[in-house]
Amino acid sequence: MARCYCRWRNVLICVCTPCICMALLFIYVAVMLCTAMNNTATPGAYGLEITHFVASGYLRKNTFAPLPKTFWGISPYGDALWNRLQLTVDRHFNPILHPNNTKRRVESSTFHESLLKQSFSEVIDLDSKWRKFDTVPQLMQEFVKHMQRRDYPILFQPDGLCGAGAKYEKGPPLLLLAIKTSELNFKNRQAIRQTWGREGWVRKGRNSTAGEEGGGYVRRVFLLGKEDPAELGVNLSDLLEIESKRYGDILQWDFRDTFFNLTLKDVLFWSWFSRSCGQTHFVFKGDDDVFVNTPKLITYLQEKLKQPQAQETLKDFMIGDVIGAALPSRVNNSKYFIPDSFYKGFYPTYAGGGGVVYSGLLTKRLHSISKRVHLFPIDDVYVGMCMIRLNAHPIHHPAFLTFDFPGKEEEKMCSYHTILLVHKRSPSQVLKLWADMEETQTKCWNVTLRDPVNNGNKL
Numbered sequence: 001m002a003r004c005y006c007r008w009r010n011v012l013i014c015v016c017t018p019c020i021c022m023a024l025l026f027i028y029v030a031v032m033l034c035t036a037m038n039n040t041a042t043p044g045a046y047g048l049e050i051t052h053f054v055a056s057g058y059l060r061k062n063t064f065a066p067l068p069k070t071f072w073g074i075s076p077y078g079d080a081l082w083n084r085l086q087l088t089v090d091r092h093f094n095p096i097l098h099p100n101n102t103k104r105r106v107e108s109s110t111f112h113e114s115l116l117k118q119s120f121s122e123v124i125d126l127d128s129k130w131r132k133f134d135t136v137p138q139l140m141q142e143f144v145k146h147m148q149r150r151d152y153p154i155l156f157q158p159d160g161l162c163g164a165g166a167k168y169e170k171g172p173p174l175l176l177l178a179i180k181t182s183e184l185n186f187k188n189r190q191a192i193r194q195t196w197g198r199e200g201w202v203r204k205g206r207n208s209t210a211g212e213e214g215g216g217y218v219r220r221v222f223l224l225g226k227e228d229p230a231e232l233g234v235n236l237s238d239l240l241e242i243e244s245k246r247y248g249d250i251l252q253w254d255f256r257d258t259f260f261n262l263t264l265k266d267v268l269f270w271s272w273f274s275r276s277c278g279q280t281h282f283v284f285k286g287d288d289d290v291f292v293n294t295p296k297l298i299t300y301l302q303e304k305l306k307q308p309q310a311q312e313t314l315k316d317f318m319i320g321d322v323i324g325a326a327l328p329s330r331v332n333n334s335k336y337f338i339p340d341s342f343y344k345g346f347y348p349t350y351a352g353g354g355g356v357v358y359s360g361l362l363t364k365r366l367h368s369i370s371k372r373v374h375l376f377p378i379d380d381v382y383v384g385m386c387m388i389r390l391n392a393h394p395i396h397h398p399a400f401l402t403f404d405f406p407g408k409e410e411e412k413m414c415s416y417h418t419i420l421l422v423h424k425r426s427p428s429q430v431l432k433l434w435a436d437m438e439e440t441q442t443k444c445w446n447v448t449l450r451d452p453v454n455n456g457n458k459l
């Protein structure tokens, strides 16, 4: 009996020891894998915190600009005001100089505010040229005086909801149309409300019978500053209040509606969006003098949503008429004039401000990164400056015609069915185009968008 017991014990030891070892090894590997996966998953949890360090001189292209005389020259654009201001902020997030700042993930707004202020006092107070402000044009001086301020109060906004059209929706909205306009452009707003900016359910571009499956909810909001009543001679405040009550699509802030203040509309809109429009999949941001083919845009965006790994690609999604390697205008009577004492170097790649579409996820990321980018007087360039700091890049699509149709293409039948946006159209043209589009809907239902690859037009 005892011998038998011994034999069995030996067999048990022989068989079980490797089994137990294997089991322990398995548990160890599983635990290691889990912790490793957790570590890589957390930083991108909401896709908001990952940012990109931009070194000074990043925008330098060797084919265009001479090499710096000394390789240790820290800032190649040393004396331009914006570059200097931004350099002090960017340097703060340099992962080598300040490893702690890059690691800190969710920073408070006050932290960023103090950072911008600090860079301002460091640069402006030392720089006698900018304190005197004499050689720069009037508008530029005005801009620099106010470029630290962003806390303008809201005067009118859609009541509690994210844009007109929010009331009867059964699902999350697909698209929010955010249109830059001014108090005086009432006609433009009316034309948009009746045509491409209609809120509610929008069907796909085809004559689909799929019903509600082939479309998406669209909302609309107009972005406005204030006209100066003294300058204008009338006070439009009461009229705008009536309009806001009637349509619920007015979002107005208390700053002067000038060209150099347009960037405020981006920054403040992102902030408002992050607070009240969290669920919206896409944002269209554009001018009030464009024509948008909303049904085709809806079709296009729905396909984007259906793609595999949509969440991942949508984090960076921005599409429009992309302009690369542009230089600031140095023509001193141009609307876009930027003196080289203010900005030097190339502009980052950016999407033309006439009309651009980006994802809701990207909007929230732009909101957080914008807190550490100094305002720039040209709004679409500013968006580009925020984009490179997110390491995101706008995608070019030839169906965004911010410089109108090439040649006589417009006269072709179905030409408007091949585009997503065209600039520039008056309110009466918009009304007529929309009516034409509806008329030719069945005839042109299967034309495709202008081809992103061949840059041409498949009719």
Ligand SMILES: *[C@@H]1O[C@H](CO)[C@@H](O)[C@H](O)[C@H]1NC(C)=O
Pocket (backbone or CB within 6 Å): 100
């Ligand atoms: C960075 O953080 C560590 C620990 O959190 C601290 O000891 C160190 O002093 C910090 N460095 C700087 C430059 O603030």
Ligand SMILES: *[C@@H]1O[C@H](CO)[C@@H](O)[C@H](O)[C@H]1NC(C)=O
Pocket (backbone or CB within 6 Å): 229, 230, 235, 236, 237, 238
């Ligand atoms: C314009 O009208 C509004 C509303 O009536 C009023 O609150 C505001 O003070 C007026 N602005 C000026 C400059 O008169």
Ligand SMILES: *[C@@H]1O[C@H](CO)[C@@H](O)[C@H](O)[C@H]1NC(C)=O
Pocket (backbone or CB within 6 Å): 139, 142, 143, 146, 254, 255, 256, 257, 258, 260, 261
């Ligand atoms: C922008 O708006 C503010 C607030 O109304 C105003 O003081 C400033 O002059 C405006 N800036 C420009 C460049 O017009």
Ligand SMILES: *[C@@H]1O[C@H](CO)[C@@H](O)[C@H](O)[C@H]1NC(C)=O
Pocket (backbone or CB within 6 Å): 137, 332, 333
């Ligand atoms: C604009 O440039 C021209 C020629 O370069 C110069 O004569 C003129 O004084 C400039 N105007 C202003 C307002 O700086």
Ligand SMILES: *[C@@H]1O[C@H](CO)[C@@H](O)[C@H](O)[C@H]1NC(C)=O
Pocket (backbone or CB within 6 Å): 207, 208, 209, 442, 443, 445
């Ligand atoms: C859609 O358009 C095609 C081509 O013009 C036509 O044959 C078809 O009957 C239309 N379908 C509906 C539901 O209108």
